[in-house]
Amino acid sequence: MDKELEHNFVALLEEHQNIVHKVCRLYTNHREAHNDLFQEITIQLWKAYPKFRGDAKFSTWMYRVGLNTAITLYRKSKRTINTYELETYQFKLSAEEYDDTEEQQLKLLYDAVRQLNDIEKALVFLYLEDKDYKEISDTLGISEVNARVKMNRIKNKLRTILNP
Amino acid sequence: MDELELLKKHWQKDGAQYPHVSANAIYKMILKRSSSIVKWVLIISLLEFGLWTGLALFFKGSKSTQNFDKLDSDFLLIPLSVLGYVILAYFFYLFYRNYRRISVTDNAKILMENILRTRRTVKNYVLFNLLFMVASFAAVLYIEFDQDQALIRRAQVAAANGEVFMFYGKIILMVAGVIAVFAGVLLFFYWLIYGLLLRKLNRNYKELKKLEMLS
CATH class of the missing domain: 1.10.10.10 (Winged helix-like DNA-binding domain superfamily/Winged helix DNA-binding domain)
Known part of the structure; x- marks a missing residue:
């Protein structure tokens, strides 16, 4: 993939990453699952990024991809089965x-x-x-x-x- | 005060508490593979297409059908297999088109519908294939009993010895056994897909549909 595209994406995501953290916070209940979902959302954002057009705000676009990933696409990884204590x-x-x-x-x-x-x-x-x-x-x-x-x-x- | 308002106040200034993910870490993440259900839906669907097409081919190439080929059956089997391939191509095209429509930037409801539609195409294909196999079985049996002299003689011998029930019973048992194996494979896939993979999606889709009834 295009280096410049990649660079822009990483910079934007680094800046707006709290949106992703907040989604993870609501949909997961311990650190490990949080990180796992964070990663999946990042991958989905990156895969969709080439089609992102500047006509929407990056953050607005992130809400959609983030929630879609959490609600629909994300499959809990094996590591997250209930063996962990809920770490609030x-x-x-x-x-x-x-x-x-x-x-x-x-x-x-x-x-x-x-x-x-x-x-x-x-x-x-x-x-x-x-x-x-x-x-x-x-x-x-x-x-x-x-x-x-x-x-x-x-x-x-x-x-x-x-x-x- | 509204409970949610308190939460909102806190939520808005919440940023500082999350661990910062560095640009470097993000670079590493985007190289990793997705574990999304869409990928699994694709893999399992391709497996199903492969399996059912493979089964059809396997039966065509097996020994008993080689024997069967000597009989005059082309009039029935050639159109049947041409039809089978045309329909496979059609379902595969539908599947591919639906799969390409899945986009994470659609709204939640459309995204869910597109994933479910993709699955439905595969399900229809499998159903069609099963019906097709039953029809082929019936055709083969019909031709066998009509033309295969050895079989006809055996049926006559069985009838003469008063073992008609035994004779047909065996055939029925064989057919039922084959159908049971197919049904088992089919159920396994459905357990895999609907039980494990799409449970969450289905639940959330139903919830969204329920929201439509609110007003």
Whole structure:
């Protein structure tokens, strides 16, 4: 493949890699699986990159490929069978905002989100990324109205998980 | 406050906690091979095309059919095999076209549909092939009983000895055995594909379809 293309791609991905990390964070529950999914998304992004045209933002394009990989293409590697203890992420809150109850609440929230199914996670992910319902519906292939209705149901579901 | 709002606030300034993947590491990653299900769908589908076509060829070349070739059967078997190849080519073209349509940059629903459509083509091919084999079996048996003097004599001898049931029973058992083997191979592939490979995809596709019913 073209060296320049490769160079551009690597630079762009290095800059925007947090998007991929965030997808991995929602769809995996330990470091090893995170890295594995990160790698698969990177490969899918690279394979699709020659067809990437500048008319979409690189980051927007990444959401689509990243979520498609997590929801549809990715097959859990053998290494990720349940032999690992769930290693949850450390929350690094800076000193001034450190607050025991908030940290506890966040942990519970992340755990609750992990209990959602793959599609619900995708909606939550895009919502957390501050995407509007138009973009959510375009990414998943559902109507805007349904995206909105589903989002409300997910909020209720999370509330039920958190306050049983 | 809305629970998700709290999460969102935290999520937005979350960047620092992830380990930074260097450009060098990314270079290495893009050289690695994908382990996506699309690759496995392709491999298994090609195996299926190969296997079922191979089986058809194997039966054509086997000893009993060499014996059978002496009989006057060209009128039936030549059109049947030409038809078989034409239909194989047609299914393969459909499969290839559907496979090429799979694109990770489509929306989630279309991507899933394209993968499922590709699988459906292979499934239809296998079904067609099974029916085709049953039809060929029937044709072969018909010609055998119609023309093969040795067989006809054996049938007459069996009838004379009152062993008609034995005679036909053996033939039926043989045919049933062959069909059972085919069914076993077929089930194995379906367990492999739908049980292991496409379980997640199917589940998520159903979930997306359910969302369509919301309004």
